[in-house]
Amino acid sequence: TEAIVTVDGPSGVGKGTLAQYLCCKTGFHLLDSGAIYRSLAYGVLDQDLALDNLPGLVELAENLPVEFIETSILYQGQDITAKVRTEEVAAMASKVAAIPEVRAALLKRQKDYAQPPGLIADGRDMGTVVFPNAPVKLFLTASAEERAKRRVKQLKNQGVDVNIRQITQDIMERDERDRTRKTSPLVPADDALEIDTTDLSIDEVCKLAMDQLWK
Ligand code: CDP
Numbered sequence: 001t002e003a004i005v006t007v008d009g010p011s012g013v014g015k016g017t018l019a020q021y022l023c024c025k026t027g028f029h030l031l032d033s034g035a036i037y038r039s040l041a042y043g044v045l046d047q048d049l050a051l052d053n054l055p056g057l058v059e060l061a062e063n064l065p066v067e068f069i070e071t072s073i074l075y076q077g078q079d080i081t082a083k084v085r086t087e088e089v090a091a092m093a094s095k096v097a098a099i100p101e102v103r104a105a106l107l108k109r110q111k112d113y114a115q116p117p118g119l120i121a122d123g124r125d126m127g128t129v130v131f132p133n134a135p136v137k138l139f140l141t142a143s144a145e146e147r148a149k150r151r152v153k154q155l156k157n158q159g160v161d162v163n164i165r166q167i168t169q170d171i172m173e174r175d176e177r178d179r180t181r182k183t184s185p186l187v188p189a190d191d192a193l194e195i196d197t198t199d200l201s202i203d204e205v206c207k208l209a210m211d212q213l214w215k
Contacts, residue, residue, distance in 0.1 A: 003028065003118030004133075005213065006126035009140035010175045010186060011090070012147030012154075014197055014205060018140065019122035021206045026120070026213070031113040032068075033123035033130070034093070036106055038084040039066040039073055041092035046075075051095060061096075061105035085158060087170045094174045097124075100183040124178055127189035136212055139188035140205070142198045144172055 005022060007015045016032065023030045040061055043049075049056050067074045073081045083089065096102050103125075110130050113119055121130065127137035142150075148168035155162045178186040188194055193212055197205050 002114050002133075003135070004114055004131045005118070005120050005136040005138065005209075006131055006134045006189070006192070007120065007122045007138050007140065007209075008124055008126050008128070008186070008188065008192065010124075010147065010178065011171050012151035013140040013142045014150065014202060015122045015140055017202055018138075018205055018209055019120045021202075022120045022209060022213070025210065026118060028118035028120050029113055029115055031110060031119060031121040031123070031126070033106075033110055033121065033126065035068065035073060035084065036064070036066070036109065037093040037097050038089050039075060039080065040064055040096055040102070040106070041089050042075060042080055042084050044096055045089065045092055051099075054099070054101060057096060057099060058101050058105050061102050064106075064109070082158070085155070085160065087167065091170065091174060094177045098177060098181040098183070103129075103183055124186045125184040127192050128187065129184045132189070137189050137192035138209055138212065139192040139194045141194060141196050144168065144175070146198045147171060 007019050009015050019030060019032070022028070043060050043064065044057065047060070049060065065076045072079055073084060107130065113121065114131065127134055127139070148164060148171050151171060152162050152164050152167050195205060195208055
């Protein structure tokens with residue numbers, strides 16, 4: 001029905017870069033669902049909410065005071081763009097993301113991004129749960145070593161001081177949690193095209209993805 005392209009895959013695989021590129025090329029809207037989970041995690045840490053406080057978590061997820069203005073993330077009007085990029089926030093994001101009620105509470109907000117002329121949806125369960133009828137589904141993979149390398153490079157560019165061994169460990173723990181959770185685990189949709197990006201440049205990945213769009 002709608003022009004939706006889902007881009008799913010694990011951490012550091014280059015989903016964000018590809019999603020941005022596809023947005024530029026198509027003029028479609030962008031849903032960075034990871035940024036929603038990270039913003040929720042920021043709120044959980046900020047309010048010191050316990051992970052077993054289910055009503056508190058659901059209430060926050062349903063009324064998350066976050067706004068995405070161009071490339072900035074505003075939480076209660078405060079710019080948290082840089083703050084949500086840390087692995088501390090990412091780890092908390094993957095913990096709250098494992099709670100089914102929390103995922104359900106964020107569903108409508110994500111579906112509402114499907115607006116003309118179309119949507120590029122970046123995440124873990126875009127093709128399986130949020131937009132199961134999307135006509136184009138991509139699932140990116142890459143070796144854990146390559147993903148850790150890319151994440152280190154990205155964080156360095158953002159001025160964050162990083163340790164490759166620590167990042168590799170953080171990413172592997174998070175992947176394991178994302179893959180093994182009971183609700184919306186990180187798996188490719190049956191009808192997704194899997195692209196192993198380990199030995200591909202960003203340009204090559206973008207070109208492969210564009211070929212899918214106009215098929
Ligand atoms: O940037 P990176 O790929 O490392 O992470 P992200 O996309 O910002 O997502 C952070 C965390 O949010 C992931 O590790 C997942 O646990 C969770 N997430 C999710 O469960 N479902 C999504 N659609 C997007 C993110």
